[in-house]
Amino acid sequence: MNADIHETIVAPSTPPGRSALAVIRLSGSEARRILGSLSADIDGVLEARSPRLVTLLDVDEEPLDNALITYFPGPRSYTGEDVIEISCHGSPVVTQRIIEGCLAQGARLAEPGEFTLRAFLNGKMDLTQAEAVRDLIESQTAFQAQVAREQMEGMLSKVLQPARRELIEIASHLETALEFVEDDVTPETRAQLSTRLTKVRDQLCDLEASYEAGRIIHDGLTVVFAGKPNSGKSSIFNELLEHERAIVTDVPGTTRDPLREAMDLRGVPVLFVDTAGIRESAESVERVGIARSLEHVSEADLVLFVLDESQEYSDEDEFIWRKVQSKPCLAVRNKIDLPSRLQLPEQVQMGCLESISVSALLGENLDQLVERIVKHGLPAAAKEERASVTNARHKWCLEQARCWLERAEKALAGGLSEEFVVHDLRKGLESLAQITGETTTDDILAGIFASFCIGK
Ligand SMILES: Nc1nc2c(ncn2[C@@H]2O[C@H](COP(=O)(O)OP(=O)(O)OP(=O)(O)O)[C@@H](O)[C@H]2O)c(=O)[nH]1
Ligand SMILES: [Mg+2]
Structure with a gap:
């Protein structure tokens, strides 16, 4: 921000690396002069907003590349100043040398966001638009x-x-x-x-x-799995991600470190966090994992409370319920392919937003689970009127x-x-x-x- 806004700036506008084309942008009162000294083809007349093919020269005046240049005279440009866009071949060597040529002619390397900062300072947009x-x-x-x-x-x-x-x-x-x-x-x-x-x-x-909805659109929805060991959290996690990200075994206490994976769930950015199964009687390493699970629960926008349909509701389940009940929860009854023995207590049924029966093993009802996550995770306002x-x-x-x-x-x-x-x-x-x-x-x-x- 200490940068002099009267200087002419230059920067690549496309990511570093090899590509078919690369775009370099120059902005400032010296942009035309600098471009003119990089090419013998430019005789002073540059038509506004009309692309033109020119040969660019390097600092030793040797031909470097054929590039398409477009001149946007200020104030009708992105920054409000004279802007020149150079589309050259996307070789890191070529872009580097064109930029070096601009620097040698008195341009300065732009700081991050400096083109948009100038657009803001020149009244082309307000701060909310720049942030957008x-x-x-x-x-x-x-x-x-x-x-x-x-x-x-x-x-x-x-x-x-x-x-x-x-x-x-x-x-x-x-x-x-x-x-x-x-x-x-x-x-x-x-x-x-x-x-x-x-x-x-x-x-x-x-x-x-x-902002409640807006934050989720901006930062994404954090969905945390919580449930006793072996209830099938990692199995559901893998099914939703459609790859074997987490280790699944029949040994209770398989997951130790929480696993975080981001995905696009019907347009909503979601961060899924698989956690260590929560139980009281755990050995020391597992206990660390459980402590982390609970930390993640506290940061969740939505908790998937995973229960084993083939087992009775236990003290372990109740212990977890007490830890998660203050959060918006979906009860996920997993293993419906097995004979049912689970009776959800009244307070869990009432306390959860909804309960969904699935089988991670057979991939059953997982679509429905996704639909419910989106429905309950994203506040209504976000879907309808677009949070402002x-x-x-x-x-x-x-x-x-x-x-x-x-x-x-x-x-x-x-x-x-x-x-x-x-x-x-x-x-x-x-x-x-x-x-x-x-x-x-x-x-x-x-x-x-x-x-x-x-x-x-
Ligand atoms: N029959 C059946 N078995 C399942 C289902 N989902 C998971 N399992 C099995 O249950 C066992 C435990 O699955 P995991 O996904 O590792 O369970 P977890 O909740 O992540 O367990 P921890 O990481 O130990 O907390 C594995 O043997 C899975 O194959 C299901 O829907 N039906
Ligand atoms: Mg697991």
């Missing part, structure tokens, strides 16, 4: 990509706009009263403003609550804003001077402005853009 660019690049499922794309259109900023306007109006009303003493705010007006304020606060609360808040930073800013509005409401109701109310409202507005980046410190910006990849 990163999310889109990092998305691992079609659903994540779709949500990131919507955020890239500035969905959150648009949703916030009316609330911000309303707060500004309320604050201005009170400020006028402060300025002109004779314009005293009557109790009726106070009551009216208070109602309007509550409405805005409610909207912000709803948005804040949408998927980013922890936005959630934090909303929380701050809501707290300031609550204070303002109290001040208004408590008959405090308008001055206090206005102060709290302005603070609330500041918190909202941080979301879009209108008021943001360099530290915050540095933190955000450092998580981008080079060349974006």
Whole structure:
């Protein structure tokens, strides 16, 4: 972030390694001059947004590659500055030498996310849109990509706009009263403003609550297996992953270290965690594994409480139930291919979201299990209206804003001077402005853009 934003920057925009093509991007006021000195074909006239085939020269003026270049004059470019995109052959040697040529001509290597940072600083996008660019690049499922794309259109900023306007109006009303003493705010007006304020606060609360689903879209759903040894956790885990990831044996206590595997479950990014079977009477190594199982349970968004259909509900099962019952749980009754002896106690039936009978051995009902994991794991809001808040930073800013509005409401109701109310409202507005980046410190910006990849 200490980087000089007036310098012309260069970076590869495609990943390192060999490929058919590679793209290098140059941005800044010197971009055209630098390109001109890398090619004898460019005579000063560069048509905007029209690809052109040129021969690029290396630092010794020897032909290096034939490349397609596209010139995007600022401000109608990604960064808002003059941008040149060079599509060359995807050899690491070629890209390296083209970049060296640009550096020799005075360009500087771009820092991670610096192209997008410039786009933000030049007003081409707000901070939520810049963050969405990163999310889109990092998305691992079609659903994540779709949500990131919507955020890239500035969905959150648009949703916030009316609330911000309303707060500004309320604050201005009170400020006028402060300025002109004779314009005293009557109790009726106070009551009216208070109602309007509550409405805005409610909207912000709803948005804040949408983070519950938004977080899962962004970070994925953590689904943890818990159950007594030999109930078939690893067998189900392997079946869902469709490969023999975990060791399965008929010896109780097979799994020791928790195994974590991410997968795309019908568009939802899911992290499955297979754990050591939980039992009280375990030897020391197994006990360590069990302690870890319990740690994972505490981090789970959803617990698969695996039970053995062929055995009676035991003290061991009850011991585990007590550990998992505070979490959203699905009771998974495994081994339905064997004669049934399992009677689920009332409190387990009531406490679980649902119970599903499966056989890992025969692969029976596993589709249904997947469907239930998606159904219960992903809050309804995420599937229907696309949670507006998927980013922890936005959630934090909303929380701050809501707290300031609550204070303002109290001040208004408590008959405090308008001055206090206005102060709290302005603070609330500041918190909202941080979301879009209108008021943001360099530290915050540095933190955000450092998580981008080079060349974006
Ligand atoms: N009949 C039958 N056997 C099963 C089924 N699922 C698993 N098993 C068997 O049950 C035994 C234990 O399976 P695992 O998947 O290792 O059980 P686990 O819960 O991971 O056990 P630990 O890792 O020891 O906690 C193995 O012999 C499996 O073949 C099933 O649906 N039906
Ligand atoms: Mg196991």
